[in-house]
Amino acid sequence: MRRILVLGAGFAGLWSAVAAARRLDELGVGPGEVEVLVVNRTPSHSIRVRNYEVELDATLVPLADVLDSIGVKHVIAEVTDINVVERKVVCTIDCASQILAYDRLVFALGSRLARPSIPGLEAHAFNVDTFEAGSRLNDHIGSLPSLPASTGQYIVLVVGGGLTGIEVATEMFGKLRTAIAKATPCGLRATPRVILADHQAWIGSDMGHARPVIAEALESLGVETRPGVSVASIDAEGATLATGERIPAATVVWCAGMQADPLTARFPVARDRLGRLPVNAHLKIKGMPAEFAAGDAGWLRIDGTHASVMSCQHARPMGRFAGYNVVSDLLGAPMLPLQIDWYVTCLDLGPWGAVYTEGWDRHVAATGEQAKRTKEIINRQRIYPPLSRNRREILDAAAPVVQAPPYQLH
Numbered sequence: 001m002r003r004i005l006v007l008g009a010g011f012a013g014l015w016s017a018v019a020a021a022r023r024l025d026e027l028g029v030g031p032g033e034v035e036v037l038v039v040n041r042t043p044s045h046s047i048r049v050r051n052y053e054v055e056l057d058a059t060l061v062p063l064a065d066v067l068d069s070i071g072v073k074h075v076i077a078e079v080t081d082i083n084v085v086e087r088k089v090v091c092t093i094d095c096a097s098q099i100l101a102y103d104r105l106v107f108a109l110g111s112r113l114a115r116p117s118i119p120g121l122e123a124h125a126f127n128v129d130t131f132e133a134g135s136r137l138n139d140h141i142g143s144l145p146s147l148p149a150s151t152g153q154y155i156v157l158v159v160g161g162g163l164t165g166i167e168v169a170t171e172m173f174g175k176l177r178t179a180i181a182k183a184t185p186c187g188l189r190a191t192p193r194v195i196l197a198d199h200q201a202w203i204g205s206d207m208g209h210a211r212p213v214i215a216e217a218l219e220s221l222g223v224e225t226r227p228g229v230s231v232a233s234i235d236a237e238g239a240t241l242a243t244g245e246r247i248p249a250a251t252v253v254w255c256a257g258m259q260a261d262p263l264t265a266r267f268p269v270a271r272d273r274l275g276r277l278p279v280n281a282h283l284k285i286k287g288m289p290a291e292f293a294a295g296d297a298g299w300l301r302i303d304g305t306h307a308s309v310m311s312c313q314h315a316r317p318m319g320r321f322a323g324y325n326v327v328s329d330l331l332g333a334p335m336l337p338l339q340i341d342w343y344v345t346c347l348d349l350g351p352w353g354a355v356y357t358e359g360w361d362r363h364v365a366a367t368g369e370q371a372k373r374t375k376e377i378i379n380r381q382r383i384y385p386p387l388s389r390n391r392r393e394i395l396d397a398a399a400p401v402v403q404a405p406p407y408q409l410h
């Protein structure tokens with residue numbers, strides 16, 4: 001029996017696996033002939049884009065709920081090494097090392113938060129990169145009232161004024177006020193502060209025409225902004241800037257940048273500045289005979305001109321096409337190129353609403369409540385796999401098609 005190994009079960013890996021099962025079904029190839037095996041470090045597919053939210057329970061989808069009914073196997077393991085010459089992957093399963101051979105590989109281990117070597121960052125900064133990290137941040141905010149009183153007790157410093165940092169900051173007042181209200185049901189309540197810092201001259205510097213909308217939302221919510229600053233060190237009581245200025249804060253949240261998974265270095269190809277593997281329009285790693293990559297770990301010129309963006313917007317279709325093509329490649333059937341001619345952004349701005357932009361220069365198409373409704377549809381419906389455990393419904397959802405932009409749907 002031949003094996004297609006899918007590494008990772010995020011937006012790219014999960015959809016690669018489902019799309020591979022769909023293509024096998026379409027070609028009439030049974031599970032006795034080709035096995036699709038997914039390796040992921042956790043038993044769930046994480047709706048990672050929601051990790052800044054207050055309530056995270058619904059963001060985990062058990063892999064078994066999606067994969068069991070379509071005949072895709074999965075193992076919970078840590079991938080530790082890849083040998084592309086021997087077509088073998090080394091994993092740690094229950095503390096034991098195991099080798100998995102493959103005929104075709106889809107590399108979809110995604111990305112992780114970039115962590116520069118700033119003193120104290122590893123030990124003291126929170127983040128929202130994973131479900132576990134987002135939960136830890138929320139637990140910490142809930143426990144702030146039990147800390148000894150200090151100047152920074154209810155001050156949150158968010159470092160990184162990109163999309164993730166803005167979403168963390170705009171959601172933070174609600175979390176802080178809930179924690180304070182629980183600890184102080186009546187009487188004088190502490191006043192929280194949220195500070196959003198970035199080394200760039202602007203908050204949301206990549207957000208083009210949406211920048212004034214973001215500025216308006218931050219101001220109306222009371223988020224203080226500190227563009228043009230650089231954090232030199234972090235400790236339990238706050239951060240020190242490169243200028244020596246001290247920002248007291250019991251909570252520092254690091255949101256500054258993402259890097260592709262370091263195992264991308266195992267492929268003998270030149271990676272881009274984010275550590276991503278170059279793939280062709282079929283999602284095959286350029287120059288590799290049997291290896292595909294999708295999601296944050298790979299990149300292609302998605303519309304023929306612009307490089308794909310580390311986003312679930314691109315990871316999901318990259319996964320669907322990688323899964324279709326990896327089966328086609330193995331069985332000598334025709335492959336399909338991926339091309340997406342639209343690009344949008346929908347940025348949550350907490351109780352203020354959201355901003356929805358269209359195009360690579362980010363023209364504002366909707367703001368406030370209207371954009372928030374679109375954001376909620378994206379975060380809570382559009383990017384979820386079917387939860388019905390219905391084989392046909394799950395396979396159909398992985399068809400190799402490019403969906404219409406979310407805003408046009410309602």
Ligand SMILES: Cc1cc2nc3c(=O)[nH]c(=O)nc-3n(C[C@H](O)[C@H](O)[C@H](O)COP(=O)(O)OP(=O)(O)OC[C@H]3O[C@@H](n4cnc5c(N)ncnc54)[C@H](O)[C@@H]3O)c2cc1C
Binds near residue numbers: 010050129
């Ligand atoms: C807070 C936040 C908000 C975001 N908001 C948006 C947004 O609004 N819109 C948007 O398009 N994008 C957004 N993103 C980006 C988006 O989440 C990523 O681009 C997307 O998750 C990439 O999908 P992926 O499958 O490539 O990687 P991931 O989702 O990171 O999945 C990788 C998978 O591989 C597993 N894995 C990794 N290493 C190993 C290993 N060594 N062994 C075993 N398993 C491993 C992980 O557990 C995970 O399941 C946001 C990200 C964050 C953190």
